[in-house]
Amino acid sequence: MGHVAAPVAVITTDGPAGRLGITVSSVTSASADPPMMMACINRRSPAFAAIIENGCFVINMLSHDHVGVAENFAGRAGVFPAFDFGCAAWKPGQAGGWLLDGALASFDCTLEQSVDVGTHRVIIGGVQHTYLQPAMTLLHFRRAFHRPEPVLHNS
Template structure:
């Protein structure tokens, strides 16, 4: 049948490599967000496509952060984070927070304007939305932390989101 995919016996459960899952997940287009945490000299963040609403009553977000990243201990220490949903114009911000060029920590905040909402986590001025959260629960599984946050404040504006698919940034207006 055309369009059907089956897993070859050589890719049995025991032999699945992380690269196979990465290749499969490249087919999922995701909105690009920067998750920020901390304040002043102790701030950092990460570019993610894994931020999503968990519940609207009560308003709750979920993000997945690699525990080997520099962002993880800052979220754990400060117990807050802000999900900044990027516009197509924020590709350079996405690259900096993804660590391109070796930029780390507070240097990732250069060349963009930031404010804070309620928790003190940095919020990107001009983002489609900045969703400010207090950490409610952390679940550590394998290489990542699943972080559940109670939404404390939201800043909204219009525009087109930056999308990531097949290893490339895309714009919905393309």
């Protein structure tokens, strides 16, 4: 899958199990009616356990200028300690996760279902609120972050 470009997201949660986040590149729409999103998270991640216990999460689709946020929630410490929410501006979502300021899109979800698949679990959330902003997406391709460039068509 390293040869396939994927959008980058940070999934956040908050509640009795704590405030945690994790960078993922396996996120997609699961249903339009009702609106549902799904993501794959390694079951060894503390964020996974918190999402299950808290019963809520926000999928923040990162814009091209959020490379530092992606690195932080992937566990790669930089200016801030790894997994530190101080790396960006956040506001609480209505379902219980955290919305990233400047995210391309944020999907505020309640946990509806989860399914074990190998080392990961697919979490499926009912979208309670959607927040959109004009921005260019951040992509992960061949172990690096990229900004998409338009393809010019010859007429």
